[in-house]
Amino acid sequence: EAGVTQFPSHSVIEKGQTVTLRCDPISGHDNLYWYRRVMGKEIKFLLHFVKESKQDESGMPNNRFLAERTGGTYSTLKVQPAELEDSGVYFCASSPPGTGRYGYTFGSGTRLTVV
Amino acid sequence: GQNIDQPTEMTATEGAIVQINCTYQTSGFNGLFWYQQHAGEAPTFLSYNVLDGLEEKGRFSSFLSRSKGYSYLLLKELQMKDSASYLCAPQTGANNLFFGTGTRLTVIP
Numbered sequence: 001e002a003g004v005t006q007f008p009s010h011s012v013i014e015k016g017q018t019v020t021l022r023c024d025p026i027s028g029h030d031n032l033y034w035y036r037r038v039m040g041k042e043i044k045f046l047l048h049f050v051k052e053s054k055q056d057e058s059g060m061p062n063n064r065f066l067a068e069r070t071g072g073t074y075s076t077l078k079v080q081p082a083e084l085e086d087s088g089v090y091f092c093a094s095s096p097p098g099t100g101r102y103g104y105t106f107g108s109g110t111r112l113t114v115v
Numbered sequence: 116g117q118n119i120d121q122p123t124e125m126t127a128t129e130g131a132i133v134q135i136n137c138t139y140q141t142s143g144f145n146g147l148f149w150y151q152q153h154a155g156e157a158p159t160f161l162s163y164n165v166l167d168g169l170e171e172k173g174r175f176s177s178f179l180s181r182s183k184g185y186s187y188l189l190l191k192e193l194q195m196k197d198s199a200s201y202l203c204a205p206q207t208g209a210n211n212l213f214f215g216t217g218t219r220l221t222v223i224p
Contacts, residue, residue, distance in 0.1 A: 004157075031210065042119070043158070043202065043214040056211060091157065093212075103148065103160035104212060 002026065004107035006092050012113045018080040021110045023092030025074070031095040032075050033104065034067060038088040046090075049075060061086075082114045117141045119215035121203050126221045127193055135188045135201050135218045143208030149177050149188045150202040152217065158202055161188070190220075198222045 005024045013019050025032045034046040046065070047057040051072035060067070064083070069075040079086055089111050093104040118140040127133040139147070146165035150158035164170050164179035164186065176189040188201055200217040207213065 033211070035212075035214075042216040045211050045213060048211055095210075103163060105160070106150075106157040108157045 004092055004094050004105050006090075006107035006110050008110055009108065010111045010113075012115060013082055015084055015114055016081045018078065019082055019112060021077045021079075021090050021092075021112070023075045023077070023094075023107060025092070025094030026105055028096065029094035029105075030072070030097045031104075032069060033093045033095075034075070034077055035091040035093065036088050037091065037109075038085075043091065046077075079112075082112075084114050087112055087114045117205070117207070117213040119203055119205065119213060121201075121215045121218045123216065124219045124221070126223060127190075129193055129195060129222055129224050131193050132189065132191050133193060133220065135190075135203075135220070137186045137188075137203030137215060139184050139186070139203065139205045139213075139215075141205045141207050141213060144181065145206040145208060145210065147177075147179055147186050148204040148206060148212060149175075149186075150204060150214075152200045152202060154199075161201075193222050195222050195224070 007022045030051050032049040035043050037043045045059040048055045049069045052069050066078045089109040091109045093106045095104045121137040148163050149161040152158040162177035169178045174191045179186045200219050202217045203215045204212040
């Protein structure tokens, strides 16, 4: 079974540019989550999709961040325009339908550096 | 709000036993996950506790006390490959995970 895949693995962009991160969850996993780890800090929740619907986006930092999951398959997270403080590792995770007791499978993350 | 507290760093000797503690305060609680994360890699699932008590899985065990907002991860027969960060992650009623900063464990020969 393929795991959660994220693309790109690394991205270096200039302040003010736009970057789009992609996450392909495990097939059949209705739940998809985005998390972010800023250097030295804890992994923080950004948002949660159930299929194509946003279940909870309370962790999104501001309106420069836009997440989509058209068709309930892969998801994208766009940062526009990027700021220096957006640098960090962005993780995607997926889990099967239900309460999530089966564990959330994480992707390897996208390391975003804004210069 | 959410508050998760675990030690920042620990060091232990190969073959020994180490216990990593975690205390948490969350808005709503379903259960608690422990994840292992090697540098530059994805967090990987270790354990999930929903009821009070000890869950044992090979060399790893995890304990939960819901009333005390407390959990620990117990690693036995430590191996060098166990050097990693260990993340305590309570799951809230919204099925979201909230992470502590993680405990960086270094296993020495």
